[in-house]
Amino acid sequence: MLLEKLILVVIIFGLSLVIAMYSTYFERKVAAWFQDRIGPDRAGPFGLLQPLADGVKMFLKEDFIPKHADKWLFIMGPGISMFTALITSTIIPWGPDLYMFGTNVVLQVADFNVGILFILGVLSVGVYGIMIGAWASNNKFSLFGAIRASSQMISYELAMGVSVITIVMMTGSLSLRDITESQHGFWNDGWFTWNVFSQPVCFLVFFICSLAELNRAPFDLSECESELIGGYHTEYGSMKLGFYLFAEYVSMFISSAIISILFFGGYSFPGMDSFSGNTLAILGVVALFAKIFFFIFVIMWIRWTLPRFRFDQLMHLGWKSLIPIALINLLVTGLVIAFKNGWFN
Amino acid sequence: MQSLSNKRKVVSDKPMTFMEKLYLPAIIGGMWITFKHLFRKNNTIKYPEEQRVFAPVYRGMHVLKRDEEGRENCTACGLCAVACPAEAITMVAGERKKGEEHLYREEKYAETYEINMLRCIFCGLCEEACPKEAVFLTDRIVPTEFERGTFIYGKDKLVEPVDSRIDITKRQHTGKRTEK
Numbered sequence: 140m141l142l143e144k145l146i147l148v149v150i151i152f153g154l155s156l157v158i159a160m161y162s163t164y165f166e167r168k169v170a171a172w173f174q175d176r177i178g179p180d181r182a183g184p185f186g187l188l189q190p191l192a193d194g195v196k197m198f199l200k201e202d203f204i205p206k207h208a209d210k211w212l213f214i215m216g217p218g219i220s221m222f223t224a225l226i227t228s229t230i231i232p233w234g235p236d237l238y239m240f241g242t243n244v245v246l247q248v249a250d251f252n253v254g255i256l257f258i259l260g261v262l263s264v265g266v267y268g269i270m271i272g273a274w275a276s277n278n279k280f281s282l283f284g285a286i287r288a289s290s291q292m293i294s295y296e297l298a299m300g301v302s303v304i305t306i307v308m309m310t311g312s313l314s315l316r317d318i319t320e321s322q323h324g325f326w327n328d329g330w331f332t333w334n335v336f337s338q339p340v341c342f343l344v345f346f347i348c349s350l351a352e353l354n355r356a357p358f359d360l361s362e363c364e365s366e367l368i369g370g371y372h373t374e375y376g377s378m379k380l381g382f383y384l385f386a387e388y389v390s391m392f393i394s395s396a397i398i399s400i401l402f403f404g405g406y407s408f409p410g411m412d413s414f415s416g417n418t419l420a421i422l423g424v425v426a427l428f429a430k431i432f433f434f435i436f437v438i439m440w441i442r443w444t445l446p447r448f449r450f451d452q453l454m455h456l457g458w459k460s461l462i463p464i465a466l467i468n469l470l471v472t473g474l475v476i477a478f479k480n481g482w483f484n
Numbered sequence: 485m486q487s488l489s490n491k492r493k494v495v496s497d498k499p500m501t502f503m504e505k506l507y508l509p510a511i512i513g514g515m516w517i518t519f520k521h522l523f524r525k526n527n528t529i530k531y532p533e534e535q536r537v538f539a540p541v542y543r544g545m546h547v548l549k550r551d552e553e554g555r556e557n558c559t560a561c562g563l564c565a566v567a568c569p570a571e572a573i574t575m576v577a578g579e580r581k582k583g584e585e586h587l588y589r590e591e592k593y594a595e596t597y598e599i600n601m602l603r604c605i606f607c608g609l610c611e612e613a614c615p616k617e618a619v620f621l622t623d624r625i626v627p628t629e630f631e632r633g634t635f636i637y638g639k640d641k642l643v644e645p646v647d648s649r650i651d652i653t654k655r656q657h658t659g660k661r662t663e664k
Binding site: 171172173174175176177180343440441443444445 | 514526
């Protein structure tokens, strides 16, 4: 049992890193396609060895710590970012149970009954990675980036939390496995089972908030090159910078997974009832990964389309638009659930 | 004020309508534009393998021409150096000795002739100034170097070899000016 979990952890760990690695490659390719260019194509066939070349470059560069930086916090910053990015993958249900070597292998490292709460908690810790690293660099640009990042993440966490509560109210469970199971299949009782069809507004709010939590365009104010010369990682170089950048791509992968699970049925796919056993499990994993890759692509697509928000627009959108919308949506959902259950009779 | 160019636009600061405030229609429109670019042909020329075709009048690396008998045309008059807006050309004149008639066309020649390729802006004014049809710009590219000093091209690099002439007949100022 322990060995089984250990193997699963190692596989997921490796998978997150490989996907993050190739996201960096894919990001450059997508950018190139959107801009009528070719993108990296020199290292290996189609430039597929580019991430390896980048990694080697990052490792071989001088590991520099500025003179006036707080050494320990400076090292801790990227570590926390990477740690929080990777740890959320523990509670993601990757697929239905797999029957292997005479046992049922659960494709989930830990099925917490407070799963989604755990994710929100870890995400809140994520801001410390940026904040501590930037504070320790002793640089005004870093500090500005960190201030922006933390205020942005704190503001958008509220709307995100409220939209998650809406989903939790509909499902009646905080566990990601239960949320996935409640969206089983694709069509049931004359309506789609996936949450995105019954909660489109909630999905929109959650998606916008996850973009903001990821610090990605159009909310990449904390690292905007044109104003803050890199923002919170201005003073970073070598693999420490690599960790920050890498953590962003790992979080992108995990966020896409969470969006797929909360709103797009996780590993459920149309016509899944005609399969069973290991076929179902493998197809489920494939379906989930297809959704994840689609959302990674959409996030990149948005990055290469939209310009960056101004800081006051960002705060306006967060506090004056998204939170009220999320709250009203929560209220309406609550009323509908109450009517359906006949609490007003 | 009347607009002379017909390009004048009246800028208005009207408040956004409700649909504009939603942002979403504009965002979807923008994403549709970028999506269309996914299927568009890219314009990249993969340089070392694939090379752009140069116009015949392309102004690249210079050449110091020889005449039909293989004698250097340049007489070190210095007009190219005077014409050069970037001060890239220097030369030292020498007098032709007896027995050197097969090397230099006239009694005076350039002992050294240097063009600093870092200063040169490839404007082609030296080519136009030259009265002796000696200096021309060609469609060859100045290669990259690792040192600044090696960018100063002497006669060893500029004068065309006797056995492999550089063809400049396709260029704007071809042929002898006297024949025009």
